[in-house]
Amino acid sequence: MGDDLSNGLSESLSDGLFVIRGAVRRSEYRIENLVEWRLVKMVKRLLKVFLVASLLLGLGVCGLFASTGLAATQPVVLVIRTGPEADGLRVVAKEFTKETGIPVQINELGRQGYEYTITTQLVAGTDAFDVAFYPGWLIGEVVQAGALEPLNSFIAKSDPKKFDRDDLLVVYGLGDKIYALPTDVSVHFLYYRKDLIPDPPDTWDEYFEVAKKFTRSLNPKSPTAFGAGFSAHAGEEGPKIFSSVMWSMGGWIFDEKGNVGIDSPGAIAAGEYYVKLAKAGVISPDILSWSYPNVLDAMRAGTIAMAGPFWNAAYAEILNSDSPYRNSFAVTLVPGVKQKDGSILRTPFWHGWTLVMNAQSRRKQLAWEFLSYATGKHGGAIYARSGGGTPARRSVLGNPDLQKIRPEFALVLKTLDIARCEPVMPFYSSYSDAMNVAISQMLTGKAAPKDALREAGAKIRELLKKSGK
Numbered sequence: 001m002g003d004d005l006s007n008g009l010s011e012s013l014s015d016g017l018f019v020i021r022g023a024v025r026r027s028e029y030r031i032e033n034l035v036e037w038r039l040v041k042m043v044k045r046l047l048k049v050f051l052v053a054s055l056l057l058g059l060g061v062c063g064l065f066a067s068t069g070l071a072a073t074q075p076v077v078l079v080i081r082t083g084p085e086a087d088g089l090r091v092v093a094k095e096f097t098k099e100t101g102i103p104v105q106i107n108e109l110g111r112q113g114y115e116y117t118i119t120t121q122l123v124a125g126t127d128a129f130d131v132a133f134y135p136g137w138l139i140g141e142v143v144q145a146g147a148l149e150p151l152n153s154f155i156a157k158s159d160p161k162k163f164d165r166d167d168l169l170v171v172y173g174l175g176d177k178i179y180a181l182p183t184d185v186s187v188h189f190l191y192y193r194k195d196l197i198p199d200p201p202d203t204w205d206e207y208f209e210v211a212k213k214f215t216r217s218l219n220p221k222s223p224t225a226f227g228a229g230f231s232a233h234a235g236e237e238g239p240k241i242f243s244s245v246m247w248s249m250g251g252w253i254f255d256e257k258g259n260v261g262i263d264s265p266g267a268i269a270a271g272e273y274y275v276k277l278a279k280a281g282v283i284s285p286d287i288l289s290w291s292y293p294n295v296l297d298a299m300r301a302g303t304i305a306m307a308g309p310f311w312n313a314a315y316a317e318i319l320n321s322d323s324p325y326r327n328s329f330a331v332t333l334v335p336g337v338k339q340k341d342g343s344i345l346r347t348p349f350w351h352g353w354t355l356v357m358n359a360q361s362r363r364k365q366l367a368w369e370f371l372s373y374a375t376g377k378h379g380g381a382i383y384a385r386s387g388g389g390t391p392a393r394r395s396v397l398g399n400p401d402l403q404k405i406r407p408e409f410a411l412v413l414k415t416l417d418i419a420r421c422e423p424v425m426p427f428y429s430s431y432s433d434a435m436n437v438a439i440s441q442m443l444t445g446k447a448a449p450k451d452a453l454r455e456a457g458a459k460i461r462e463l464l465k466k467s468g469k
Contacts, residue, residue, distance in 0.1 A: 238439050
């Protein structure tokens with residue numbers, strides 16, 4: 001499962017293990033958030049002074065760990081982006097502290113630009129946090145900088161009954177070293193208003209026809225303003241959403257031989273499909289400003305009849321909201337392209353979010369205790385019940401009791417059987433920039449899909465050449 005990765009960097013998910021292997025080269029990093037990092041570090045130092053003063057005054061944490069036998073200590077600091085994942089990990093952290101006596105401090109950052117902020121801080125050598133919620137597709141960029149602590153020795157000493165590595169859907173590493181364990185697996189679903197659409201579309205052509213029916217400018221009787229919506233905002237999401245359409249139409253990013261497919265006929269067909277949606281008016285004219293929160297808000301407000309491709313995480317958020325439409329949305333596999341034999345080629349996108357240990361952490365054993373708990377079976381089940389995320393463990397996703405609470409879990413497993421992921425690349429940020437420019441040019445009409453994607457393809461070929469792939 002998943003794209004072929006350059007130099008054979010991927011193994012199949014079918015055996016329960018997906019290890020990224022091979023050499024990477026250091027890529028460029030954005031330094032725009034160094035001021036924020038310095039402020040965080042200053043606050044951290046002030047916190048240390050406060051804790052020492054509290055202890056001297058008898059107001060601190062003396063005796064806090066009496067029941068566990070642990071010496072008094074500073075909390076394990078976890079940094080995470082705001083959203084359902086943070087909400088879920090707060091519940092996990094609370095249970096972890098209750099069971100172990102080890103406190104956890106959670107620092108939330110905004111979703112927009114989160115991965116660049118954390119990458120910058122890790123590469124700069126910050127010690128302001130011990131564990132970070134980090135995107136699996138960027139692991140290669142920070143490992144080469146020596147910013148992450150290898151987890152092999154911690155895993156080797158762990159009780160397999162408490163930490164079952166084989167049950168994990170994916171681990172991330174380089175060579176024979178593991179650097180990240182997943183908390184979440186994210187996949188694309190198709191969301192649709194079941195009160196309006198009894199039979200969801202199976203193909204992209206059907207998707208377009210349904211979208212027209214529920215676009216008010218085309219059908220004044222439509223209860224929704226637009227037939228469809230998805231994330232096209234320049235940043236993390238745009239290229240990933242595009243991939244779910246592009247792959248099903250025969251396009252690809254690049255393969256192990258370095259053949260770039262961003263400007264292949266299939267990719268161009270996907271670009272033309274985007275333009276078709278925009279010109280018909282079935283998506284919002286400001287679709288380029290739509291990211292995850294915008295699509296979610298449009299669903300909650302009843303503005304759109306379908307959302308897709310869109311992230312599985314939104315399902316729990318909708319169900320737990322106070323939207324009058326919270327029970328009106330259903331989920332199914334993303335549409336695809338009908339083949340000559342009558343089958344439908346669907347290629348939904350998937351990726352993983354992980355927990356990594358900061359190489360500069362001063363509490364590595366305690367950090368491991370939390371990291372392994374949060375990504376373990378028990379912690380994963382707590383995380384699932386909180387509604388915060390989608391644990392990357394087969395036992396959790398396949399648990400019938402948990403599926404009653406999180407009905408989308410069965411669809412997540414079904415999606416993973418046909419899903420693909422992006423190839424691992426040490427120049428991911430530059431690749432993403434090139435794709436975002438192309439998507440913007442296509443949707444604004446500044447360039448035809450063929451020209452926009454050829455320009456993006458040329459940039460990616462140059463990136464591959466410079467990386468030595």
